[in-house]
Amino acid sequence: MPDKVTISVDAMGGDRAPDVVLDGVADALAADADLSVILCGPADVVEPFAARYERCTAHPAAEVIGMAEHPANAVRKKKDSSIVVGCRLVREGAAQGFFSAGSTGACLAAGTLVMGRVKGVARPALATVIPSPVRPVVMSDIGANADCKPEYLVQFGQMASIYAERIVGIDAPRAALLNIGEEDEKGSQFAQEAHRLLREGLPNFAGNAEGGDVLAATYDVIVTDGFTGNVCLKAIEGTSKVLFGAVKDVMTSTPAAKLGALAVKGGLRRLKEQVSPDTYGGAPILGVKGALLVGHGSSSPLAVRNGVLTAARIVRQDVAGTIARTVSGGAGRARKEVGRHGA
């Protein structure tokens, strides 16, 4: 990865901002010598930090968009918020990508309104890498578009497939529609129509997946509307949390269990780390002009580090450009783009 990249970063995003963000940015700068960061936030936060790091500059942004604010309204009103400023830096060319662990809705609104949609993209989509213990799976949409038309899902599939190949490194990803039955004719009217359109328009479409196929990594890319995708993702995360908690209870239930647990503790910790969303550092918003990655509100410094590095990788792998060529060129072009470049 030799290319020099500049990422603007929201210093005020996340539950423990700015400290966790600053730690993560410092780690990202240390990990990537060709990375520069423009840190957006209140001057008293960003300026002292930037003064200490060679490849970091400060860009003051006096306002902060809270997690509970109405996203589009807040983006329109708070022109000097760290999220709007960070996206504007991308639009103006000062940075090529933006990372925030703040409000997903506000990032989506700012990505669409400030960075702008890639020409031909009907709706930008929120994707995520699901850290399955089997192998990583890309799912999209996971909540940007609660109400979808079936045709949106073809682009969601195209964009997520590009992300799977270029960023996650999945060679020739197989994409499936999240549905309630494996057979082609199964599902709601919406799912049946989406299936038909995906069959026509997504060259790497492999059929229907069920809820259980997601974490089992039966397919590499899961295509769905933002409502179903969000429910499914949160069901997976919630089940994982409840079960790890219950396994921990078993391990500490008796003195003998505690003793025995010592021998498996390390392995279980590694498994827990493996299925943690921190590894991939965030959820990309695909279909906007530039790299845009949103971290969990509860992001750790490691998650922020990985998020900033992933945003740089999205720039270097030209994900937005590939999406632009794919959606304008139609399905034949998509076939050509996916599978042409290794990740």
Added chain:
Amino acid sequence: MPDKVTISVDAMGGDRAPDVVLDGVADALAADADLSVILCGPADVVEPFAARYERCTAHPAAEVIGMAEHPANAVRKKKDSSIVVGCRLVREGAAQGFFSAGSTGACLAAGTLVMGRVKGVARPALATVIPSPVRPVVMSDIGANADCKPEYLVQFGQMASIYAERIVGIDAPRAALLNIGEEDEKGSQFAQEAHRLLREGLPNFAGNAEGGDVLAATYDVIVTDGFTGNVCLKAIEGTSKVLFGAVKDVMTSTPAAKLGALAVKGGLRRLKEQVSPDTYGGAPILGVKGALLVGHGSSSPLAVRNGVLTAARIVRQDVAGTIARTVSGGAGRARKEVGRHGA
């Protein structure tokens, strides 16, 4: 539970029918002295078995509906199938409930077409008890209705709440709408409208739940359309399966881990049993005239036993009658019915 109850049972339902079904029926008869069973299936299967058990009679049914057949077509065509015959026995009053581990779609079609809908119920719904390690949760619809109108969800909530109280024994169950945000105004247009109608029409409605709230048992009853419910349920089951498999891999990865695992094996087995769907024996179809319970295709004899006993309990707790009074009486009546009888 003193009342004598007769349950018709599909001898040919499930992957390992009839053996597993016959074993489960024998166990159910042994467990409940006031239970009688009418076993439906080929004469050479059901007659020898019925001859050996005092409270079991045989009802020949020459045809079998396969798992891959189109449900409604198969039910219309195969009048002498074990599923249609079993449902007809309920309609005719010879039995009060029916259990099958066969095709859910065929049971749903036979329940609707042969038993008939409860007056006032727009759409019968498939519910299930999710065996959370925290406490059981009832979810409905889990796949009977892939396409719903928002108003259906009010009845799904009423019916599932009655089931939660009377069958699962949850006192004053709190019901929530499965949605993609906790705040009242969140979600798709469908979810927003369903939320508004539930707020008006379901006295025990407590707000929106997210995918992670289901297994965490934040609420007792989860109301959703059949598409979202099915995806969510299968995501939970699939995640549980993948994670238990990964934990098992950790436990057998090294000689030391194997040794340590001995001390926690029993506890993990109990946890796995606790979250197994076998405990509740199946998914009820609510809103039909009679008790109707569908078991997993992979049901064990224990699951069949519990399914038959649960069907008898649905009869004794007058679930169908309570549903009839609730939907005809509207919301005020629902408030009166839920909370009046302990389970």
